[in-house]
Amino acid sequence: MAFAGPKIWPALLLAAAEEVLRPASVDCWDRPDWADFRQKAQGFARQGWPKADAELEAMSRALVEKWRWVVCKEDCRTTEHLTWFFVEDWGAKCSESANFDRYLVTHYFRNRGLSYSARKSEYCHFGFITALVITAHFEFPNSVSKAGRLLFLAFVLLGDFLAFDWLSSSSWPVDSLMILLNVHMVSQELITGSQLEFVRAQGQLPGVRGAAFLREQSRWLGTSEAAKPVARGSFSRTLRIWQLDAHTALAGEAKTMLTRFGDEVEVQFLGNSLASNVCRNYDLCPSGEDKELLQKLLDRYYRAKEPFLVAKRGFEEALGDRLSREADVLMCSQPLFWCRFLLGLQKPLLLYVGLPVMWDLREEDKEGWAEDFFRILRGDRHVVIAMSVFTARAVHWQFGAGIPVLRFLGLHSNAHFAPWRNESVLVSRFGTSGALSECMLDSFAAANRHWFPLRFVQMEAVLFEEHLARTQSEAYGNAKSWKDHTAEIKVPGMPYAKLVSHRAAICLPYDITIFLFHELYSANMPLFVPKDLWRWLIGPHTSPQMEFRHPGADEDVSRPRSSPFYASIHRPMGVEQALEWSTFSDWAMLPQVFYFQGVPDLFLQLMDAEALHDASAKMRAFNDEELGTGEEELISAVQNWRRVAQRLAFAVTGETGDDACKEP
Known part of the structure; x- marks a missing residue:
């Protein structure tokens, strides 16, 4: 179907973007003091942030003094002094937005037990952030600590999850990268100009240049699974995969791809997803009786706080005989940890890594799960795959094993x-x-x-x-x-x-x-x-709470050497x-x-x-x-799912040749 609308040449986008009108809530052009400050700040930035500008310094200090109360009370020396008037001011500007109420009022007020009311004022959010940054600039190098406090207030105004960071949509001459970099690094001056742009350039977008980088990172060859044995030939009986999860999407993806593209291995999924609505999209919902049983078993660990080994014994007693008859493979995805309850059943595992490995378990169980997962990664009877390159790299950083990537395609949507x-x-x-x-x-x-x-x-x-x-x-x-x-x-x-x-x-x-x-x-x-x-x-994948590095994860310069668990809500x-x-x-x-x-x-x-x-x-x-219909079939998603099917067939039979594919 053809598109309607005027043609805009890409070469004109940057120049034209400067002509797009900004709302008053963004650029504050309807308030003379803020409009005057914005124009002077823009000129100051174009000059390269010089060390001195008496007029602009006086303006920025006056604005900081006048409006500091919107974000903190008393002397602003601790986080206990923070206040959320700036959220209420935005609430007045965004009174027609349902999502503002759904997310931001809930996050800042309802969840904290605070009262909320939309309050309209002459406050200019992005202008005040700019005033804080410029004032901090003039505090260097004489008062580094004071400059740091001003920059931290600017960070707070960006919002939890950076929800109020729309600076790039404004005409104000600061952005969140400048603020966060200066808050995070100890310096004797504000980092701007070429130093800032050098850091910015580290954030690359490989997809702009095509699919080569994605395909290179998604190759099966060289991964932990590539070195393990596979079954070859047709698999004459159905491979039964019993799965358990709290969110169905990854199990649904595995079901879609293995049942459609398993080639000579016929696969049947026995669904036990506890996600009430989503499981219906993939026909992976358990029976009412099974759902009740599984929830009771999980509640022993999560609600009754039983020790892991006690809760694990409950799974084995309730499900052991049944799964020994009905299932060839046990699968977990979100969370992976649930398969630890089933390890004692001595069944091959298919682990499809989506959420972090340390998701949804108690602190005292992290080391034990890490040891079990480390052994699973290196065992021939288990198959571990990742839904994204990021996830695979994170597992590599944590456990020293590069698992294959089987990217989520979502073909079930049709x-x-x-x-x-x-x-x-x-x-x-x-x-x-x-x-x-x-x-x-x-x-x-x-x-x-x-x-x-x-x-x-x-x-x-x-x-x-x-x-x-x-x-x-x-x-x-x-x-x-x-x-x-x-x-x-x-x-x-x-x-x-x-x-x-x-x-x-x-x-x-x-x-x-x-x-x-x-x-x-x-x-x-x-x-x-x-x-x-x-x-x-x-999000969960970058949360420091998910960080755990196994001693067996030796250094490897071919992967990111820094931790992937770098971002939390309340700290830069x-x-x-x-x-x-x-x-x-x-x-x-x-x-x-x-x-x-x-x-x-x-x-x-x-x-x-x-x-x-x-x-x-x-x-x-x-x-x-x-999907293997073009020239890249050997590294296509379909080919990798066929390899998963062959790995699972070996895991069930323990044989690699044609005998592995016959009835036992």
């Missing part, structure tokens, strides 16, 4: 891009980090309506409408509009055909990978992602680690993804109908190659 809703852009589901996006996108659209005709559709709105249509009802719970429902909207099946009917989709990452991103990518839908990926990948992240690791995310490696540097750049790229059409066609060609 969706194909057909933009008959060409005037609208889908905004995919996001986390707290993207909570201000609805307000920002709508305010920019309103300011530029004279030339920008597109509108933004929130995914929650699509899901809400789908629920009403399926149930023939007028409400979801007590909500008659998607904006009235403050929790996540869940439906039994995703309306993929509706999702891919929009002109394009905007994805705001809240972890190193998101399943819907891959599902839309496989449908050949144009996808837009923020260019500064490093600052969006704050290691920027250089974030830049290095973001390169290995699917967001950065997949070809034909559109990257935008702020909302103005996004708007202009969305209007380039020819570029969208061209990208969709190239995505289709790439996706066909991944």
Whole structure:
């Protein structure tokens, strides 16, 4: 289907982006004191941040003194002095945004037991952040500690999960990289100019140059599984995989790929996913009786706090005889740790690594699980694969084993891009980090309506409408509009055909990978992602709580040497680690993804109908190659799943030749 809309030449994007109108909430052009300060700050930055500017220094200090109270009380010397008026001020500006209430009011106020009210003021958020940074600049080198406190306040104003960091969409001359780098590093002066740009350049986007880097990182050859034996020939009996998880997507992916592309190995999945809605998408839900049993067994560990070995014995007693008869392979994905309860059954394991290895277990059980997982990685009877390059690299860093990557494709959606809703852009589901996006996108659209005709559709709105249509009802719970429902909207099946009917989709990452991103990518839908990926990948995969390094993980210069667990909510992240690791995310490696540097750049790229059409066609060609229909069959996803099937067949029989494929 052809795209409508004016043609915007890529060479004009940067210059044109400067002409896109910024809302008053962003640039504060409607308040003379802030507008004057912005113009002087812009000129100051163009001059290279000189050591002295008496007029600008006086202006910035006056603004800091006047508005410091929006973020802290008393003397601002401890985090206990922090206050959240700036959130309430944004609440007044974003009163029409359901997501502001759903995420930010909940995070800052409801979860803390604080009262909230939207409060309109003359405060300018991005202007005040700029004033703090400029004032810190003038504090160096005489008062490094005071400069550090000012920069820390600027960091706080970026928000938890950097939710209020839309500086790149503004005309203010500072950004989050400058702030975080200066907070994280000890220096005698503000890091700006060429030093800052050198660090920024470390965050690469290999997918811009094509699929070569992704394919190099996804090769089976050279991984821990490549050195293990496989069964060859046809497998005359059905390979039965009994799976257990709390989120079905990875088991669903394995089922889709192994049952469709297992080649000479016929596979049957015995579903036991405890994700009530998502499991239906893949037909992997357990019976009501089995679900109740499994939940009771898990509750002994998680709720009753039984020691691991005691809870493990409960699994063995309840499931041992049955699984010895019914299952050939046991599979876990999210979380992997659940398979530790089943290790005593002496069955081959298929572990599909999605969430961190140390996800969802008690602190006292980390070392024991690490030892078990280390042995699993090196055992011939078990198969361990990763859903992304980032995940595989993290396991390599933690345990010294490079496991193969079988990237999540999402073919189960059976969706194909057909933009008959060409005037609208889908905004995919996001986390707290993207909570201000609805307000920002709508305010920019309103300011530029004279030339920008597109509108933004929130995914929650699509899901809400789908629920009403399926149930023939007028409400979801007590909500008659998607904006009235403050929790996540869940439906039994995703309306993929509706999702891919929009002109394009905007994805705001809240972890190193998101399943819907891959599902839309496989449908050949144009996808837009923020260019500064490093600052969006704050989630379980980068949390310091997940960090654990096994003594057997020796140094290897071929992989990132820094820890992947660099980002938490309340403390500045290691920027250089974030830049290095973001390169290995699917967001950065997949070809034909559109990257935008702020909302103005996004708007202009969305209007380039020819570029969208061209990208969709190239995505289709790439996706066909991944399925082995192009020239890259030997390193295609299909070929790797066939290898998994052959590895599992060996794990069950212990034989590599044709005899491994006969009935015992």
